[in-house]
Amino acid sequence: MSNTVFDVVGIGFGPSNLALAIALEESASALTYRFLDAKKKPDWQDEMLLSGSDIQNNPLRDLVTPRNPRSRYGFVNYLKETGRLFDYLNLPLTYPLRREYAEYIKWVAGHFLGDVETSAFVQQVEPLLFKGEQVWKVTYNDQRVMYGRTLVLGTGRTANIPAVFEGLIGPRVFHLNHYLENIDKLPSSAQRIGVVGSSQSAVEIVLDLTARFPDKNIYSLHRSFSFRLKDTSPFSDKVYFPEFIDYYFGLTPEAKSRLDKQLRGTNYSSADEDVINALYVRIHEEKLQGKERIRILNNIAIGQAHIDASGQVQLALKEVNQLTHSSLTLDALVLATGFKDIADKENGELYPPLLAPHHRRFRTDAQGALVVNRDYSLTALDDLPAVFLNGLCESSHGLGDAGSFSLISLRVEHILSALEKNLEQVETPVQALA
Known part of the structure; x- marks a missing residue:
């Protein structure tokens, strides 16, 4: 000492x-x-x-x-x-x-x-x-x-771990912070992999999974209707100028909240055009080959989750607009749920x-x-x-x-x-x- x-x-x-x-x-x-x-x-x-x-x-x-x-x-x-x-x-x-x-x-x-x-x-x-x-x-x-x-x-x-997944974190349910180490250990018998989130990282992971495992089914789950383009306007990106900190720091909590909502698309729940386009093209190309292994489950909330006796991830889903219910069984789930x-x-x-x-x-x-x-x-x-x-x-x-x-x-x-x-x-x- x-x-x-x-x-x-x-x-x-x-x-x-x-x-x-x-x-x-x-x-x-x-x-x-x-x-x-x-x-x-x-x-x-x-x-x-x-x-x-x-x-x-x-x-x-x-x-x-x-x-x-x-x-x-x-x-x-x-x-x-x-x-x-x-x-x-x-x-x-x-x-x-x-x-x-x-x-x-x-x-x-x-x-x-x-x-x-x-x-x-x-x-x-x-x-x-x-x-x-x-x-x-x-x-x-x-x-x-x-x-x-x-x-x-x-x-x-x-790492932000939504409450529904608390207690489940491990080799079958894991945050993107542990993506490669867990994907590399996934058994070959695993056939259905899900990704939660609609951010840049979520799209990148879906693309990686489809390329890494050409024989597996990939599910993208998120609450929003679609993957949104990141706001890359040079005017919006002034949020990353030093003078913005001085402006933002002195605002009231209400003003900060209002500004956060306006600027959220510069960094959160959005992705760059190149990866969004790449994913859309890949889905279309697979359809031309008679495949439909990339599933986009949009407008979906995960109400319950547990790992069953066989090690599979069981999800109870709700369509957020129609309020219908369904279930989904996966072999692994990646949480691209932010920080x-x-x-x-x-x-x-x-x-x-x-x-x-x-x-x-x-x-x-x-x-x-x-x-x-x-x-x-x-x-x-x-x-x-x-x-x-x-x-x-x-x-x-x-x-x-x-x-x-x-x-x-x-x-x-x-x-x-x-x-x-x-x-x-x-x-x-x-x-x-x-």
Whole structure:
């Protein structure tokens, strides 16, 4: 057990905290820091690296370029250093392949492995008085401990598992976060696979399943009438400009809710034209061959779900407009049901799970959800050490914080500035405490 107290302990080392590590290095910050990550090695969306899938985002909105376009950690420099710049420039694609961007993330992370402890499963965080100062004690891998004056949670958003599927998660019912690992283990006897959702990821998974298993029946289930085109208007996409955060942050809850409904199609329950067209063409082409193995079950709500004695997934369905009932038996079900936000709303959670024992000691709204400040910090009601949420703040900061790369580098600039101010208030010198 180390008695070193770090100025910053970052939990999670996905793109958000990786961008923070870059900012800490490039600013020559005096802060001491360490990151803990549950994975064996840094990666990005490893369970959704599907053939042909792209990132739906301008590649210059990377880990660092909007903050520091001269950085060595930008996507363009990655292409140059790996000898793929001209191959990339010749690609007939609007956006980079997801697999290529994942390689970029891993390439950048490789420069910071000395700052990260991998295979580190954080079980709890608790405040305590240690050698005369208030710090966070972070317990991971059952018995290991790390101390930090500040926590930066960059754990990614919690998977949204609809209540009807609670208790069923496993090898037959699983979130897209675990898509490839479970699909690869699916027994050959499985013939009927379902996908819940109408997002970009849902369409991509249906396409992948039909290509991966040409002999299986694929069912797409969603409440809406059709797959909707993503709103890619350059005017709507100003939601991913930094000034939008300043506009959005100060709005009333009612105004935010109204704006969220208007802008939802830029990111949620919608898909890009290329994948929608590809799916429609594939269904049509199979019909020409006398096949009808891709079934679109639209206007459908799942009322009940259970796994029977044989391991099959049994669903009770309701047509949401005609109010008729039916049932469906599947061998596996993929939940493309998105992720939770910090808010008291459908698909929301009041606080990150790690803060469950302490959330009442921070400022909350009338519904009990954590209130996040403009600099992504939380306001403690007593003497708790500082906490920042890195990439978990869509409800307070808008769609640019919804797992998108668009504003990631500018977000960590705000966090780093606040961290530096906190350091100035710490009188105890940075040292290993015996």
